[in-house]
Amino acid sequence: MVANLSKEAESPEQERDASFSLAMLAAQNGDSEAYRSLLQVLRGLAMGYSRRFLTRMGKFDAATQEDVVQEILMAVHAKRHTYDVQQPFLPWFFAIARYKLIDHGRRERRQPLRVTLDAVDDYLAAPTAEEPGTAQDLELLLARLPDKARRALTLVKLDGLSVAEAAASTGMSESAIKVSIHRTLKSLRQRLRRTEAP
Amino acid sequence: MKTEQLIATLAAQLQPAPPARTPGTATLLWTAAAWLCGLALVAYGLGLRPDLSTALVSPSVIGLVLGPALLAAACARACLILAVPGRRLPWLATGPVWVLGFAVAVSIASLLPSSWGHLASGADWHGGRCGLLLTVCAVLPAALLMRSVQRRAPVRPFACGVLAGIAAGAIGWTVVSLHCPSLNAMHLLLYHALPVGLPIAVSGYAAHRWLRW
Numbered sequence: 001m002v003a004n005l006s007k008e009a010e011s012p013e014q015e016r017d018a019s020f021s022l023a024m025l026a027a028q029n030g031d032s033e034a035y036r037s038l039l040q041v042l043r044g045l046a047m048g049y050s051r052r053f054l055t056r057m058g059k060f061d062a063a064t065q066e067d068v069v070q071e072i073l074m075a076v077h078a079k080r081h082t083y084d085v086q087q088p089f090l091p092w093f094f095a096i097a098r099y100k101l102i103d104h105g106r107r108e109r110r111q112p113l114r115v116t117l118d119a120v121d122d123y124l125a126a127p128t129a130e131e132p133g134t135a136q137d138l139e140l141l142l143a144r145l146p147d148k149a150r151r152a153l154t155l156v157k158l159d160g161l162s163v164a165e166a167a168a169s170t171g172m173s174e175s176a177i178k179v180s181i182h183r184t185l186k187s188l189r190q191r192l193r194r195t196e197a198p
Numbered sequence: 199m200k201t202e203q204l205i206a207t208l209a210a211q212l213q214p215a216p217p218a219r220t221p222g223t224a225t226l227l228w229t230a231a232a233w234l235c236g237l238a239l240v241a242y243g244l245g246l247r248p249d250l251s252t253a254l255v256s257p258s259v260i261g262l263v264l265g266p267a268l269l270a271a272a273c274a275r276a277c278l279i280l281a282v283p284g285r286r287l288p289w290l291a292t293g294p295v296w297v298l299g300f301a302v303a304v305s306i307a308s309l310l311p312s313s314w315g316h317l318a319s320g321a322d323w324h325g326g327r328c329g330l331l332l333t334v335c336a337v338l339p340a341a342l343l344m345r346s347v348q349r350r351a352p353v354r355p356f357a358c359g360v361l362a363g364i365a366a367g368a369i370g371w372t373v374v375s376l377h378c379p380s381l382n383a384m385h386l387l388l389y390h391a392l393p394v395g396l397p398i399a400v401s402g403y404a405a406h407r408w409l410r411w
Contacts, residue, residue: 033209039209070204082351084217084220087285092282
């Protein structure tokens with residue numbers, strides 16, 4: 001079934017590629033453990049690749065790198081059905097990684113103001129007496145979010161509840177809460193970029 | 199969220215994801231669907247050319263119907279291969295596109311000198327209708343192919359869009375060839391070949407704009 005496994009591996013690289021193919025095949029069939037291990041390895045590959053890419057662009061910093069690596073892993077997750085086990089795995093993975101890095105570079109050129117994921121927390125910090133407009137801005141931002149996303153973000157990031165407590169309060173799973181917050185922060189970051197870009 | 203957490207979340211939420219259809223299978227399905235739409239349109243809407251039964255023995259008519267049809271299939275396959283990350287276009291995928299495109303261009307060009315008079319006399323005043331029909335016939339095949347590409351992961355969306363446009367335009371060309379009896383080279387060039395440029399431009403732009411993921 002896995003074409004690049006049926007032939008005897010000719011080099012350690014091919015052997016390694018074949019093991020990735022097997023893991024992705026298992027992931028396509030719903031094997032979480034194999035998938036987790038594969039993502040861990042891909043994370044390392046994505047870190048190295050993005051470091052070289054960002055350094056060449058003169059845009060390397062650890063926060064950006066982690067951000068891009070997460071985007072790559074999410075793209076691998078979303079497009080895992082496009083991997084064909086008859087084909088080598090690494091060209092598929094690096095094509096996705098390269099696409100996401102180029103996409104990141106293009107966004108950077110269009111919107112030079114960069115707000116890292118951690119910095120979004122600063123934007124969402126509770127308003128102080130010296131910043132009368134911030135509370136209204138925050139309310140405006142939150143009002144545009146879908147109900148579930150707003151509740152998850154408000155409970156964990158503003159009210160200080162743990163993920164487990166927020167999950168119990170909303171009836172969502174802990175995983176759903178985490179993913180929702182991650183996506184919401186990402187979309188808020190993009191909105192803030194658009195708003196603040198000259 | 200740290201990357202470790204993201205990995206844990208993605209793994210915990212993993213659902214089986216059956217592999218997408220291979221480009222070959224998807225091309226067959228698309229070709230069948232596009233032909234069905236085209237034939238239905240020409241049979242129930244536009245009407246077949248009156249001399250079809252006799253014309254289909256003529257090599258030029260067979261070429262005008264089969265050439266664009268094969269070009270459409272070749273381009274659709276190339277487009278769907280390109281929509282998978284890490285896949286390169288093999289010669290077998292791009293070869294037919296160049297060969298057929300070149301053959302069509304040469305055959306029309308060789309007939310051009312004898313066609314100027316026909317066009318200049320105004321005998322082809324209705325030719326714009328063929329161009330319009332071709333464009334209309336290309337809409338559904340283009341939409342189907344773009345949808346199929348969107349479900350994949352095109353890392354070169356513009357190239358995919360251009361190939362989808364050629365494929366859809368060629369289907370429109372085939373359909374119009376089954377309807378229009380003209381064998382005048384200028385007519386074929388101006389109203390059957392050149393209008394393919396419109397689906398190409400629209401698909402290329404749409405893919406560049408909306409096929410990002």
